[in-house]
Amino acid sequence: MAVAAANCCFFAAAFTGRSATHRLFYTLRTPNYLYSASYNQNPVPVKGKPKKSPANYPIEKLSRRSKDEKTFSNSDGSSGRTKNERSQSTTPKRVGVEKKGSQGFLADLDEQKVDTSDIQDASFLNAVVKVYCTHTEPDYSLPWQKQKQYTSTGSAFMIGDGKLLTNAHCVEYNTQVKVKRRGDDTKYIAKVLTRGVECDLALLLVESKEFWEGTEPLQFGRLPNLQDSVTVVGYPLGGETISVSKGVVSRIEVTSYAHGSSDLLGIQIDAAINPGNSGGPAFNDLGECIGVAFQVYRSDEVENIGYVIPTTVVSHFLEDYERNGKYTGFPCLGVLLQKLENPALRACLNVPSNEGVLVRKVEPTSHASHVLKEGDVIVSFNNVRVGCEGTVPFRPSERIAFRYLISQKFTGDVAELGIIRGGQSMQVQVTLDTRVHLVPYHIEGDHPSYLIIAGLVFTPLSEPLIAEECEDSIGLKLLTKARYSMPRFRGEQIVILSQVLANDENIGYEDMSNEQVLKLNGTWIKNIHHLTHLVDSCKDKYLVFEFEDNFLVVLERESVLAASKSILKGYGIPSERSDDLLAPYVDPVGQNDERKVGDSAVSDSEIGNNELHWA
8 A cells, every 4th residue: 555645644742752653553544643742852863863753754554553442434434533524422421530538639520610711820720830751762673772862841730649640652761750830940850650551641759849839739520522612731842831722622532542552532622732732731611621632633634633631531540550559551352343234244143133243353362252252242231232333322312432331441340241142142241351462562661572592683573663673674474463463372472583693603694684483493482481491491402493484593502502602792782681581481371272372373354344343
């Protein structure tokens, strides 16, 4: 598909340099970008290349769909999240959350209306602060080191208990975070308590008592209605003074989140959101915070389309942190669904009414794999009826995507599904859990995992590595497998030989790069830790690595051990393996279930078919 003339873009509200490249997505019909909006004050060259600006980010060669819950397509076959003609699904339930104590995270709604005609003196503006972050990203091509640091600015706001709320992409790969209050010239150190990748939210802690003197946290309000006024406050474009822009709510629906490659409820507004606005609050006419600014949509055909994370998502993030002491994520059902609009299809499946969605696939790593089967029809979720287009009631005369109900649950919650199996109605219970990605979108920790054997550098495949290496160098077959294959067990990874550090021990192999290694001495490789274990426990004369299409790399084991130190010294590498690979190996599958292990199969069920969607 030719994508050189892309003219339609999604940007998240806080641009932080190179880290955003792997968050791009577009549909089969119209390329789209999602960018963050923190302002990159100090871009620096990496490996001789200038840091990319939003205008010159590469467009993906393959249609990339979020590997989380998928949006249902419109009737014209286009993706609901990319067409400007999207149906206006508005808002539902009450979002107000109860205040927990005198200094809890979320406050009850204040019935007294705030006069915003003179917003210059509005007290709630003092709760909005500027965020200064220094980022140091891992180098995924050279995983034993990091890239040169760069800085960015964004926004945040006070929510009580010494905490601030901002966007996750504003403090990604942070080495230092500072914040500054409105009208003050002192910067205070902030600690990142947790980051929510899927929902693009982060919680900061400022311990300085001086910072909090005379301040009041913001109050959270309910979800707004269409055409409600909204005021976005932050520090865009690196400005030192606060910025205020006004607009109205134009749409509320399940939206693609650029940073987390996920689909959650979002508020679309027409107020200006610019780089640096990320993490800033959006207010209603009562002076209540109705969400967090985080991304914008850019196109030659439309203008002034920004997105706000609603308080339903914010409250879920905060409650998750309070429950578990950390962010655990939004759960998923783990099934691939198909709409049942066609009457003949419903009749063939013995579905008596115009409702339900067909289970096409079930993820092996989900609890649903023990309960649901291919061919089941899901007709209800916790007694809420699911329509034939995969939608559920939202508010009077409004419907929303079925996965919205799932996103309201927490990891470990049990959902009751009404299904039709072979014409028989029944109720089943499914435990919801976070989705397992074969190729992760984000890597936790200081360094990616890596193992160096005689100059051969092995590392797990990840979306940041794909973005850093560029898709052309990854290869179409491996890229397709990365985007469309499902893990068969928790802990499975695609392990690749990323490069070969030329040495006498690897003559003839030095041109290899970005090739998936499948076996070592005839044993299927489960993950990078498994490969390390196989190498360490090998007693054979040779190490035989098997790659795609039966390509072999053979090394003499004793020679490899003898040459390792000189290779590491010659290339200035501190260790032959990452720290996480020093721990004892734990088999994620077990000896009795080896049937799950093997080459990851590639499924084309998500490619070019707008009738299929993950929930």
